[in-house]
Amino acid sequence: MKRILVTGGAGFLGSHLCERLLQEGNEVLCLDNFYTGRRSNVVEFIKNPYFEIMRHDVCFPLYVEVDEIYNLACPASPIHYQHDPVQTTKTSVHGAINVLGLAKRIKAKIFQASTSEVYGDPMVHPQPESYWGNVNPVGIRSCYDEGKRCAETLFFDYHRQHNLKVKVARIFNTYGPRMHPDDGRVVSNFIMQALKGKPITVYGKGKQTRSFCYVDDMITGFIKLMNSPDDFTGPVNLGNPVEYTILEIAHKIVELTKSKSKIVFKPLPHDDPTQRQPKITLARKALQWKPTVKLEDGLNKTIEYFRNL
Ligand code: NAD
Numbered sequence: 057m058k059r060i061l062v063t064g065g066a067g068f069l070g071s072h073l074c075e076r077l078l079q080e081g082n083e084v085l086c087l088d089n090f091y092t093g094r095r096s097n098v099v100e101f102i103k104n105p106y107f108e109i110m111r112h113d114v115c116f117p118l119y120v121e122v123d124e125i126y127n128l129a130c131p132a133s134p135i136h137y138q139h140d141p142v143q144t145t146k147t148s149v150h151g152a153i154n155v156l157g158l159a160k161r162i163k164a165k166i167f168q169a170s171t172s173e174v175y176g177d178p179m180v181h182p183q184p185e186s187y188w189g190n191v192n193p194v195g196i197r198s199c200y201d202e203g204k205r206c207a208e209t210l211f212f213d214y215h216r217q218h219n220l221k222v223k224v225a226r227i228f229n230t231y232g233p234r235m236h237p238d239d240g241r242v243v244s245n246f247i248m249q250a251l252k253g254k255p256i257t258v259y260g261k262g263k264q265t266r267s268f269c270y271v272d273d274m275i276t277g278f279i280k281l282m283n284s285p286d287d288f289t290g291p292v293n294l295g296n297p298v299e300y301t302i303l304e305i306a307h308k309i310v311e312l313t314k315s316k317s318k319i320v321f322k323p324l325p326h327d328d329p330t331q332r333q334p335k336i337t338l339a340r341k342a343l344q345w346k347p348t349v350k351l352e353d354g355l356n357k358t359i360e361y362f363r364n365l
């Protein structure tokens with residue numbers, strides 16, 4: 057049995073990760089400051105004696121004894137990370153310094169939830185890990201994008217300087233049950249709007265693209281990466297390469313929910329990336345990982361979750 061720390065464990069991805077790690081027979085310490093995460097995401101695990109929740113902000117040092125660390129703590133939706141941008145950068149950068157310091161002291165293997173946002177508004181399509189990105193350093197998304205880029209830098213410097221075992225995943229848009237209904241991300245927003253019969257708010261002309269991965273596939277990728285040989289550090293893209301325009305997603309959600317909602321067009325937010333699709337050759341080869349859940353199946357499960365809220 058391994059003892060595993062999951063920071064941001066009460067969030068969308070964190071709660072699914074805690075659940076899978078418990079199912080696989082590990083002891084899980086879930087750390088969260090409940091900024092965007094919710095107790096309800098993890099309440100069903102509390103009866104498991106191998107699960108523990110700790111309220112803590114990763115911006116402050118922590119002293120625990122574990123074998124592995126998954127660092128997911130950071131608000132992920134644009135409206136949440138832009139709400140208090142200074143705090144977002146602090147969470148990424150001070151948070152990384154604190155968990156890396158912890159990993160160094162206790163010699164734990166450590167995973168970082170990085171993001172496709174390190175590629176910014178990409179000029180290379182699809183995006184391979186070798187692409188350095190096209191990120192605005194002073195825009196409204198920069199607190200998140202640059203915070204995550206700096207966290208990657210810290211992970212690789214701790215690896216080179218202190219021989220730390222690091223695993224860096226660049227996560228592309230992921231969706232599924234336990235997303236926050238008000239987090240403004242496209243899948244949760246469109247489903248909530250469709251279920252309430254409200255207008256579906258497509259930003260810009262809806263021609264921008266994203267590639268959506270179902271949460272179960274993503275969690276499998278996290279664990280495969282953590283269990284990969286020590287000399288495999290990443291960064292490695294994890295995401296579903298099937299790419300859709302946002303307008304296509306809007307139509308799909310209207311169809312699957314059988315909603316009467318109309319599509320309306322709203323201004324495109326600043327620095328909204330025009331296209332995004334992961335190149336996953338490395339994940340396929342190094343981790344024998346690829347997504348398996350089709351968009352329609354994943355959306356149906358997510359719609360079911362939101363219907364029952
Ligand atoms: P989420 O907002 O649901 O989860 C983030 C969790 O971190 C929340 O529980 C929140 O309360 C917690 N948190 C935030 N600041 C904290 C702090 N200072 N100290 C302790 N806990 C803190 O988002 P998510 O979608 O589950 O994302 C999880 C991670 O994966 C994030 O690091 C995010 O950047 C990364 N990621 C997610 C996606 C995606 O599509 N879901 C894509 C790329 C990267």
Ligand code: UDP
Nearest residue numbers: 134240241242243245257258259264302328
């Ligand atoms: N989007 C949209 N309507 C919404 C929410 C989002 O058209 O109600 C668009 C948004 O402008 C972006 C895409 O959907 O182009 C994905 O947005 P999200 O916030 O989910 O993630 P990110 O931009 O970080 O990929």
